[in-house]
Amino acid sequence: MxxxxxxxxxxxxxxxxxxxxxxxxxxxxxxDTFRVFLDGFVVFFTFLLDAVQNFLFFVPWWVYIVLxxxxxxxxxxxxxxxxxxxxxxxxxxxxxxxxxxxTLTIIxxxxxxxxxxxxxxxxxxxxxxxxxxxxxxxxxxMQTLPSFVYLIPALMLFNTFGRVPAVVATFIYAVxxxxxxTYLGIKNVDExxxxxxxxxxxxxxxxxxxxxxxxxxxxxxxxxxxxxxMAVAMVVITSLIxxxxxxxxxxxxxxxxxxxxxxxxxxxxxxxAIILDRLLQGIxxxxxxxxxxDEL
Amino acid sequence: MAKAINIKDLSVVFGKNKQRQAAIDMLxxxxxxxxxxxxxxxxxxxxxxDFDVEEGELFVIVGLSGSGKSSFIRTLNxxxxxxxxxxxxxxxxxxxxxxxxxxxxxxxxxxxxxxxFGLLSHRTVIGNVEYPxxxxxxxxxxxxxxxxxxxxxxxxxGWENHMPNQLSGGMRQRVxxxxxxxxxxxxxxxDEPYSALDPLIRREMQNELLKLDDEMDRTIIFITHDMxxxxxxxxxxxLMKDAEVVQLGTPEEFFEKPANxxxxxFIADVDKTRILKVRNIMNKPSFVAKKGMAVKETLExxxxxxxxxxxxxxxxxxxxxxxxxxxxKKSQAKTIDKLINSDDTSIYRNLYIKDAWEKLNEAEFDLPxxxxxxxxxxxxxxxxxxxxxxx
Ligand SMILES: Nc1ncnc2c1ncn2[C@@H]1O[C@H](COP(=O)(O)OP(=O)(O)OP(=O)(O)O)[C@@H](O)[C@H]1O
Ligand SMILES: [Mg+2]
Numbered sequence: 001m002x003x004x005x006x007x008x009x010x011x012x013x014x015x016x017x018x019x020x021x022x023x024x025x026x027x028x029x030x031x032d033t034f035r036v037f038l039d040g041f042v043v044f045f046t047f048l049l050d051a052v053q054n055f056l057f058f059v060p061w062w063v064y065i066v067l068x069x070x071x072x073x074x075x076x077x078x079x080x081x082x083x084x085x086x087x088x089x090x091x092x093x094x095x096x097x098x099x100x101x102x103t104l105t106i107i108x109x110x111x112x113x114x115x116x117x118x119x120x121x122x123x124x125x126x127x128x129x130x131x132x133x134x135x136x137x138x139x140x141x142m143q144t145l146p147s148f149v150y151l152i153p154a155l156m157l158f159n160t161f162g163r164v165p166a167v168v169a170t171f172i173y174a175v176x177x178x179x180x181x182t183y184l185g186i187k188n189v190d191e192x193x194x195x196x197x198x199x200x201x202x203x204x205x206x207x208x209x210x211x212x213x214x215x216x217x218x219x220x221x222x223x224x225x226x227x228x229x230m231a232v233a234m235v236v237i238t239s240l241i242x243x244x245x246x247x248x249x250x251x252x253x254x255x256x257x258x259x260x261x262x263x264x265x266x267x268x269x270x271x272x273a274i275i276l277d278r279l280l281q282g283i284x285x286x287x288x289x290x291x292x293x294d295e296l
Numbered sequence: 297m298a299k300a301i302n303i304k305d306l307s308v309v310f311g312k313n314k315q316r317q318a319a320i321d322m323l324x325x326x327x328x329x330x331x332x333x334x335x336x337x338x339x340x341x342x343x344x345x346d347f348d349v350e351e352g353e354l355f356v357i358v359g360l361s362g363s364g365k366s367s368f369i370r371t372l373n374x375x376x377x378x379x380x381x382x383x384x385x386x387x388x389x390x391x392x393x394x395x396x397x398x399x400x401x402x403x404x405x406x407x408x409x410x411x412x413f414g415l416l417s418h419r420t421v422i423g424n425v426e427y428p429x430x431x432x433x434x435x436x437x438x439x440x441x442x443x444x445x446x447x448x449x450x451x452x453x454g455w456e457n458h459m460p461n462q463l464s465g466g467m468r469q470r471v472x473x474x475x476x477x478x479x480x481x482x483x484x485x486x487d488e489p490y491s492a493l494d495p496l497i498r499r500e501m502q503n504e505l506l507k508l509d510d511e512m513d514r515t516i517i518f519i520t521h522d523m524x525x526x527x528x529x530x531x532x533x534x535l536m537k538d539a540e541v542v543q544l545g546t547p548e549e550f551f552e553k554p555a556n557x558x559x560x561x562f563i564a565d566v567d568k569t570r571i572l573k574v575r576n577i578m579n580k581p582s583f584v585a586k587k588g589m590a591v592k593e594t595l596e597x598x599x600x601x602x603x604x605x606x607x608x609x610x611x612x613x614x615x616x617x618x619x620x621x622x623x624x625k626k627s628q629a630k631t632i633d634k635l636i637n638s639d640d641t642s643i644y645r646n647l648y649i650k651d652a653w654e655k656l657n658e659a660e661f662d663l664p665x666x667x668x669x670x671x672x673x674x675x676x677x678x679x680x681x682x683x684x685x686x687x
Contacts, residue, residue: 190417192413193415193416193417195414197416197427198375199375199402199406199407199408200427200428200431200475200479201399201400201402201428201431201432203431206431210427211416214419215416215418
């Protein structure tokens with residue numbers, strides 16, 4: 001009897017459990033078991049990153065400004081084009097061009113991977129109820145975790161600092177909205193349209209390619225936009241694990257209490273974010289074919 | 297060749313597994329759909345429906361909102377799976393079809409026109425119309441040609457490159473109809489196709505469909521909640537109430553012997569003059585004279601039947617005119633041929649009574665009713681019309 005009481009009295013103190021240990025062990029185990037696979041991963045990503053980065057550096061800076069101007073002018077109007085290309089010019093003038101290219105490389109590659117993996121996952125979720133049941137809570141949980149949590153496993157898995165774990169962490173952090181919006185886009189296609197497709201004997205693939213994806217296109221584009229914005233946010237944090245870019249400039253300024261530099265680098269990131277956001281939103285709107293008729 | 301559809305003991309039940317099963321078990325217990333719903337919580341949307349649609353028929357299903365019309369028609373291409381019963385199309389039960397057979401059936405034999413159009417908003421008019429051919433893998437050139445034919449048939453040529461949301465409701469429904477016609481289906485399912493349209497356009501579309509129906513060899517199932525529309529369109533009509541068919545028959549049968557008070561109330565507001573055709577209420581003449589008949593013989597017949605005049609036709613029953621009893625009494629001729637008065641009061645048998653009314657009002661005699669080839673088919677008298685309308 002006393003024994004039982006005792007258990008109750010000491011119970012709250014005994015409740016701490018060691019979770020850090022097992023997780024460490026697990027990540028280590030993953031790293032060891034899939035070493036070859038992961039090394040291959042690193043080689044592949046390094047190659048991809050280099051390719052993108054070299055290309056981005058190859059094109060002279062003013063070409064970007066001209067291209068941006070034209071693109072935004074086509075998507076919106078003259079004044080917007082003017083404002084956005086000025087922002088890009090400012091990044092250059094503030095002396096962050098190279099840093100921005102490093103950053104943009106990581107963003108582009110992680111968004112690309114997000115797209116390649118996120119789109120099929122979203123489709124699967126919309127089409128298979130089991131996948132929906134499993135993935136929905138995982139996505140919900142991922143969105144509540146703070147971003148830097150993703151750094152550690154990425155770092156440990158790849159056993160290296162720098163761009164590759166940065167891309168992986170950015171990808172994991174940024175992919176949920178793309179999955180979710182692909183899933184929602186397909187789920188929310190007007191029931192009557194899907195039924196019409198069914199009534200004419202479409203196969204499941206025809207339904208996907210000819211009806212569901214085209215109908216969901218603008219929602220998916222919005223997902224790409226959100227994913228990109230999250231990648232921009234994450235990329236600053238990845239400087240903590242040694243990824244080069246504007247993020248690192250911010251980090252250094254903060255560490256050295258250099259307020260002016262910190263603000264300048266911060267502006268560069270904000271400008272980049274604004275430019276990417278406007279650009280992608282414009283494209284998303286253009287893709288909304290269902291609304292196209294209203295403009296005519 | 298259009299296809300016949302045989303429906304036997306068909307029921308559709310919606311609900312969660314357990315409740316649904318409980319409801320299915322009660323289907324044959326003699327309880328109404330509403331009672332089953334109250335007892336089990338599952339919805340019986342179609343209950344023990346049993347009828348045949350003949351090939352080439354324009355079959356109309358009418359009923360109030362919630363009576364189960366959509367649930368029923370959607371079983372005919374298996375958008376809804378029936379809980380019990382069978383649907384045989386040309387002797388083949390839909391429920392026995394494999395996935396592949398069902399897809400082929402949907403691609404080749406049956407098309408649906410939806411109440412809210414169901415157009416693919418990301419595709420142009422022609423992109424929509426060619427969709428059924430596209431899923432069949434018809435090549436682009438043939439696809440375009442056949443789609444343009446269908447677009448012309450519904451009078452939308454010139455609009456093929458517009459997006460659906462640039463079109464009016466009537467035009468959108470035409471796109472829906474054209475799309476349903478491109479794969480040349482033998483069965484056309486139309487679920488309240490005109491309910492979303494305003495009355496004028498609606499009337500126009502009804503007439504167009506009737507015309508198309510005349511030209512094509514198709515079985516059409518047409519759903520409406522508007523009794524006037526039902527009677528205008530239907531060869532036969534099934535009236536649904538609370539998941540069951542209350543009465544099934546031709547328009548005349550509905551007016552002549554309504555099955556119960558519900559049917560009576562339902563058809564009370566129907567403007568019969570716009571629905572019943574002359575042929576539906578005309579009478580057979582008791583005596584018609586043939587060209588070449590002797591005057592004497594004709595006169596005797598008229599006296600015996602107490603008639604004041606008689607219509608005359610040739611050997612092939614083509615309507616020629618009339619001869620009065622006075623003419624016959626005075627005449628010295630041998631045959632009636634020279635006595636025939638021409639008559640331009642004859643009316644076409646497929647005229648709606650409303651349209652025949654004016655002529656009927658002016659006429660001194662009963663009106664001769666003729667068919668498309670001018671043959672005398674019956675007579676229409678004022679009293680009959682008044683009596684039918686007073687019912
Ligand atoms: N998918 C569904 N799930 C559950 N209940 C349904 C479903 N579809 C229809 N019902 C129910 O079945 C009954 C018949 O509906 P149905 O749509 O067939 O009626 P209707 O005659 O077509 O009516 P309306 O004129 O409004 O279109 C209604 O009680 C409806 O709520
Ligand atoms: Mg309905």
